Amino acid sequence: MPSRNKPGIVAGALLALSFSLTASAQQSEDPVRIAYIEPLSGAFANVGDAGLKHFRFAADMINQDGGVMGRKFEIVPMDNKQSASESTQLLQRAIDEGIPFVTQGNGSNVAGALIQAVDRNNRRNKDNRVLFLNYAAVDPALTNDQCSFYHFRFDASSDIKLEALTNYMADQKDIKKVFLINQDYSHGHVISELAKKMLKEKRSDIEIVGDVLHPIGQVRDFSPYVARIKQSGADSVISGNWGNDLSLLVRAADNAGLDVDFYTYYGGGLGTPAAVGERGEDSLHQITVWHADVNVDDNLSDYETWFTDFKERHPEIDWYYHQIYNQMYMLKAAIEEAGSTDAVPVAKALEGMTFESPTGTITLREKDHQMIQPMYVSVMDSDAKYDADNSGLGFRTLAKIPAEQATVPTTCDMQRP
Amino acid sequence: MLETIAFSLLNGLLYGMLLFMLSSGLTLIFGMMGVLNFAHASFYMLGAYFAYTVGLVTGFWAALFLAPILVGMIGAAVERFGLRHVHQHGHVPELLFTFGLAYVIDELVSLFWGTVPVPYRMPESLDFTLFTMFGIDYPAFKVFILAVSVVMFVALYILLKKTRAGLIIQGSLSRPDMVSALGHNVPQVFMWVFAIGCALAGLGGVVGGIHLVTEPGMAFLMGPIVFVVVVLGGLGSVPGALIASIVIGVLQTLALSVDFSLAGLFSGIEVSRESFFSTLWYMDSLRLAPVLPFLLLVLTLIFRPRGLMGKREA
Numbered sequence: 214m215p216s217r218n219k220p221g222i223v224a225g226a227l228l229a230l231s232f233s234l235t236a237s238a239q240q241s242e243d244p245v246r247i248a249y250i251e252p253l254s255g256a257f258a259n260v261g262d263a264g265l266k267h268f269r270f271a272a273d274m275i276n277q278d279g280g281v282m283g284r285k286f287e288i289v290p291m292d293n294k295q296s297a298s299e300s301t302q303l304l305q306r307a308i309d310e311g312i313p314f315v316t317q318g319n320g321s322n323v324a325g326a327l328i329q330a331v332d333r334n335n336r337r338n339k340d341n342r343v344l345f346l347n348y349a350a351v352d353p354a355l356t357n358d359q360c361s362f363y364h365f366r367f368d369a370s371s372d373i374k375l376e377a378l379t380n381y382m383a384d385q386k387d388i389k390k391v392f393l394i395n396q397d398y399s400h401g402h403v404i405s406e407l408a409k410k411m412l413k414e415k416r417s418d419i420e421i422v423g424d425v426l427h428p429i430g431q432v433r434d435f436s437p438y439v440a441r442i443k444q445s446g447a448d449s450v451i452s453g454n455w456g457n458d459l460s461l462l463v464r465a466a467d468n469a470g471l472d473v474d475f476y477t478y479y480g481g482g483l484g485t486p487a488a489v490g491e492r493g494e495d496s497l498h499q500i501t502v503w504h505a506d507v508n509v510d511d512n513l514s515d516y517e518t519w520f521t522d523f524k525e526r527h528p529e530i531d532w533y534y535h536q537i538y539n540q541m542y543m544l545k546a547a548i549e550e551a552g553s554t555d556a557v558p559v560a561k562a563l564e565g566m567t568f569e570s571p572t573g574t575i576t577l578r579e580k581d582h583q584m585i586q587p588m589y590v591s592v593m594d595s596d597a598k599y600d601a602d603n604s605g606l607g608f609r610t611l612a613k614i615p616a617e618q619a620t621v622p623t624t625c626d627m628q629r630p
Numbered sequence: 631m632l633e634t635i636a637f638s639l640l641n642g643l644l645y646g647m648l649l650f651m652l653s654s655g656l657t658l659i660f661g662m663m664g665v666l667n668f669a670h671a672s673f674y675m676l677g678a679y680f681a682y683t684v685g686l687v688t689g690f691w692a693a694l695f696l697a698p699i700l701v702g703m704i705g706a707a708v709e710r711f712g713l714r715h716v717h718q719h720g721h722v723p724e725l726l727f728t729f730g731l732a733y734v735i736d737e738l739v740s741l742f743w744g745t746v747p748v749p750y751r752m753p754e755s756l757d758f759t760l761f762t763m764f765g766i767d768y769p770a771f772k773v774f775i776l777a778v779s780v781v782m783f784v785a786l787y788i789l790l791k792k793t794r795a796g797l798i799i800q801g802s803l804s805r806p807d808m809v810s811a812l813g814h815n816v817p818q819v820f821m822w823v824f825a826i827g828c829a830l831a832g833l834g835g836v837v838g839g840i841h842l843v844t845e846p847g848m849a850f851l852m853g854p855i856v857f858v859v860v861v862l863g864g865l866g867s868v869p870g871a872l873i874a875s876i877v878i879g880v881l882q883t884l885a886l887s888v889d890f891s892l893a894g895l896f897s898g899i900e901v902s903r904e905s906f907f908s909t910l911w912y913m914d915s916l917r918l919a920p921v922l923p924f925l926l927l928v929l930t931l932i933f934r935p936r937g938l939m940g941k942r943e944a
Contacts, residue, residue, distance in 0.1 A: 254736070255850055259745035397917075428920045433842060433851060434645045437886035440637045443766055457851075460747065460843050470759060470767030488747045488843045529744040604749060 244287035245280075245554055247272075247314040247346075247544075248307035250300050250327070253292035257430065257456050259484050260319055264348070265290050266527050267534045268316070271541040274519070281545045282552075295319065295430075297326035304330050308343055313554045314544065318349025318368065318534075319455075321400045325355060328364045335363055335556060335630075342556035344563075346544065348536050351478070352399045353407075353621075356581040360625035363556060365563055365582045367536040367543075369502055371400060371453065371478070372621050375407050377588040377614040378476060378500040382449070383415040390422045392447035392473070394438060394462065396454055397426040404453040404478075422447050430458065435465035443471055455479040460488030467492035474498060480593065480608075481533065487602035493593040494606060503535030503572055504591050504608045505599035516571035520599070531601055536584070539570050543577070557630055573616065581625035588619040633764045638887040639880060640763070644772050646879025647779040648838055650872050652852060653859035654786060655830030658823055660857070661866035661940070662803045665713065665824070666721060668728040670856055671849040672735035673828040677701050677835025678844045679743055682750035690753035698832040705828025709821045717820075732849065740846045747845035775837050782830065786868050799823055803866075858927045864940020873938055878923045885919035 249268055251261035265288065272286035280286065289312060293300040300323050307315055317327055324347050335342040345364045347355065351371040355364065369377075382388055393408055395401030405424055412419050422445035425438060432438075439462075442450060450473050454462060459479055466473065467489075473496065479485060480499035489497060508517040516538075523532040543566055544559075551558035565579035575586040590612045597607025656670045680700050685693035708731065716727045751757075752771045759767040790796040801809040802819040810816045842848060859878060863870030930937055 255847060258740070258847060259747065259845055262740075262745040425916065427916070431851075431920050433855075434641070434648075434883070436641045436645070437638065437883045440634075440641065440766060440887060444633065457747075457843050457845065457847065464843070468767070468769050468772065470762070484747045484843075484845065487749045488845075490749065490751060529746050602746065602749075 242284065244285045245314070245548065246287045246289050246310075246312045247316055248289045248291055248303070248312045250291045250293050250303050250307075250315060250317045250323075251319055252295040253290060255294050257295050257319060260456055260482070261292075261295075263484075263530050264318065264534060264537070266530065267523075267532065267537045268541070270523050270526065270532075271537055275541060275545055281548050286541070286545075293317075293323065295323070297323045301326050301330040304334075304343070308334055308338070308341055311341065312343070313556065313559075314344050314346060316346045316348055316540070318347055320398075321350040321352030321355060322398055324350030325352065325359055325399070328355060328359055328361050331363050332361050344556045344560055346540055348534060348540050350400075352403055354399070354403075356583040357624045360581045360623070360627055362560060362582075362627055362629050365560075365577060365584075367540040367577075367584050369586065369588060369619065370583055370621075371403050372407055373583075373585075373619055374478060374500045374588065375404060375411055376621050377619045378451075378590065379408070379411040379415055380614065380618065381500075381590045381612050382412070382419075382476065388416075388419060388449050388474075390420050390445070390447045390449070392423040392425075392442045392445055392450045393421065394423070394425045394427065394442070394450060394452050394454070396429040396458055398429050401426055401429075401453055404451065408451050427458075430456070432458065432461065435462045436469060438462065439465045439469045439471055442466070442473065443469065447473055449474045449476060451476045453478045455482055456484070457488070460485050463489045463493060463497060472496075476500070481591070481601050484602060486593070486600075486604040486606060489593075490604055491595070491606060494595055495592060497593040498590060498611070499592075499608065500588060500590050501535075502586055502588055504589060504610070505531060505601065506591070506597045506607055506609060507572065507589060509598045510610050511572070513571045529603075531599070535570075535572070539568060539575060539584070539586075543568050575616065578623070581623040581627065583623065585616050585620050587616050588614045590614070634887050635884075636763065637766065638884045640768070641887075642880030642883035643876060644776060644879070645883060646876035647776050648834070648841065649855065649859055649879055650875035651775075651779045651782060651834035651837065652831060653856040653863075653871050653875060654782060654868060655827035655834070656856050656860050657827075657863065657866065657868055657871040658786075658830070659827035660860050661864075661871075662800075663820060663823055663827075664721075664803075665717070666725045666728065667827075668725065668853070669708075669732040669735060670728075670827075670831055671853040672732045673701050673705060673831040674835040674838065674852060675739060675844075675846070675849040676704065676735065677832030678750065678839025678848065679739060679748070679835075680832065681836040681839060682748050682844055683743075685750075690755075694833075694836055697836050698829040701832025701835070702825040702829030706821050706825035708828075709824035713824065714817060714820070732853070736846055736849060743846070745846055747843045750839050750844040752840045771840065775841060778833070778837055782833065783868065783872055786830075790868065855923060858923045862923075862926055862930050862937055864937030866941065867937070867939040870937055870939030878926065881922055881926075882919050885915040885922055889914055889916070 252258055253261045268288045272288055276285045291303040327345055331345045347366045349368045353370045353372040393405050395404050409421055476498045480497040481504055520532045547559045547562035550562040567576045573587050578585050589610050591608035591610050593606050594609035595606050597609050599607045601607050652674050659665050659667045677697050681693040681697035684696050716723045756771045756774050758770050760770040760773050761768050798814055802816045806816045859874045863874035
């Protein structure tokens with residue numbers, strides 16, 4: 214439908230023109246632009262929109278303190294409708310506009326496509342290279358077989374999360390039967406495979422009583438799946454589901470009176486606590502790099518201010534992506550160290566960088582560009598200081614897993630320029 | 631096995647009735663008036679959001695009636711000031727108009743209520759377990775959904791088949807010139823039918839928004855399936871839509887609850903794992919379930935274009 218995009222193209226052309234006109238005159242005042250390629254419409258628009266607010270907030274905070282080398286960060290939102298092919302087209306648009314950094318995180322399939330496209334561009338188009346900063350796509354393949362010099366992951370990969378989570382679960386003696394339910398794409402497949410392997414190694418007495426993959430973003434009624442979980446006799450469920458796929462699952466479980474513990478990646482994810490409500494109390498667990506009550510538990514008063522300022526600006530959502538804080542400040546540090554926004558020097562500065570994050574010292578592992586950081590296992594609780602999503606419930610830390618124990622080896626064999 | 635079948639039937643019935651609530655309105659609009667209303671699921675979403683907002687002030691029970699009326703009024707306005715002008719130019723402009731309308735409603739909903747799901751919960755008076763079967767609880771709310779959809783079906787059936795108003799409606803849709811000659815205002819009848827259709831979708835939203843999640847993506851999630859129901863049931867047939875909804879609900883739930891594959895059904899025949907068709911042969915029903923309604927749609931259009939109980943071809 215070319216006619217639908219016409220105003221967009223005209224606006225884009227005008228914007229590009231105005232940039233090119235001012236570029237020569239005000240080189241130093243050009244913003245440092247980051248293309249944000251995420252779903253801003255469709256079933257996962259809520260997730261994409263919340264991420265955008267995070268990035269804009271972090272950029273504003275940095276800009277208020279003088280920006281990066283006297284320049285300001287600017288986030289350029291691009292709607293990929295959660296499609297991998299659309300994303301690579303948007304990447305091309307970002308490259309054409311001379312945007313040096315691209316960030317994305319929802320959907321490892323999308324991230325995988327972006328890594329390939331970024332690699333291809335950087336090989337062929339040496340004058341206009343881009344860096345891909347991944348804040349949430351957690352498929353381990355992205356830092357193993359598919360690893361790239363131009364890709365950095367600030368979230369913990371799903372094998373690292375699962376390593377930390379199964380370490381915790383192994384100590385819970387009342388876990389006997391585990392049911393796996395995941396979305397049918399790379400992320401869900403990885404969790405299903407690794408959970409079976411890791412649980413077997415750590416607690417051979419735990420029985421895997423079910424392993425189900427369901428289509429992503431299409432299931433409206435989870436009650437048949439819940440009936441399966443019930444029949445399997447499971448006491449715990451591991452799920453990597455995110456967005457509505459998780460909300461609907463937990464709601465259906467509660468409607469059916471299913472009494473199991475959910476061990477999830479995204480239980481505190483944007484919108485999920487609001488949709489789940491008090492049904493999640495003491496049963497919805499999550500493994501994350503941070504959650505709101507960590508500020509209280511670990512006395513992080515500065516970061517607590519950051520959290521409350523964000524909440525003031527966006528009362529409808531919470532500061533959730535801790536890794537975006539790390540990503541933006543580490544990018545700032547790397548650009549300043551490199552003295553430019555060119556991909557290769559910035560990538561070299563980021564490689565192996567250590568950073569004092571509110572949760573402790575974190576490191577971008579040089580070998581595969583994977584962030585090594587502390588992790589938290591937490592459970593939904595009405596006594597938490599900070600409610601997630603204004604739901605009346607927050608998360609209570611059950612265990613903090615130090616960075617050294619939240620790591621797995623990599624098979625990455627990186628090609629460096 | 632008995633357990634599984636009982637579960638599937640019950641869950642399928644409930645899901646089917648939810649589908650019926652959504653699609654009965656479209657049966658009127660698309661099936662009878664012949665308007666390809668792509669925005670139908672958006673009216674369903676509006677129903678959920680209105681009920682949530684109105685409910686904050688008046689409580690759930692008043693919202694149950696007020697929200698569909700509000701949605702119906704918006705529907706009437708859309709017909710009066712939009713569709714009526716577009717309608718005379720045929721199907722394509724109509725389709726484009728409603729297609730655009732769906733996007734506009736989506737965007738407005740995100741603007742007013744934000745993109746994060748709203749905490750739209752069931753009323754406390756329905757928040758209890760009605761009965762337990764094989765260890766699985768059935769909340770009163772699910773049974774309430776069932777009751778609402780049955781009431782909806784009966785009311786719609788009586789309105790269309792047993793009343794004078796129904797006679798005029800059906801007449802206006804099939805022979806507008808005749809009805810007009812008898813002194814009835816045909817465009818106004820069209821407006822009312824469209825409004826009723828939208829209000830029915832809104833009512834579906836009031837209940838469905840609680841059962842599912844009320845967020846701006848909910849229209850897109852439900853959009854395609856309502857068309858499947860209407861075509862499968864037969865254009866313009868309310869009982870057809872009811873049967874089609876239940877068939878889809880039960881089939882989909884069965885496919886999710888029972889593991890079977892072609893290989894399992896015809897266990898005598900061996901297909902080599904390397905052969906091209908083995909993927910299809912060994913594919914289990916879990917994978918197939920989400921496609922089933924659309925497979926049914928395609929098969930219906932090929933083999934029985936007028937659907938289960940329709941009087942004319944789709």
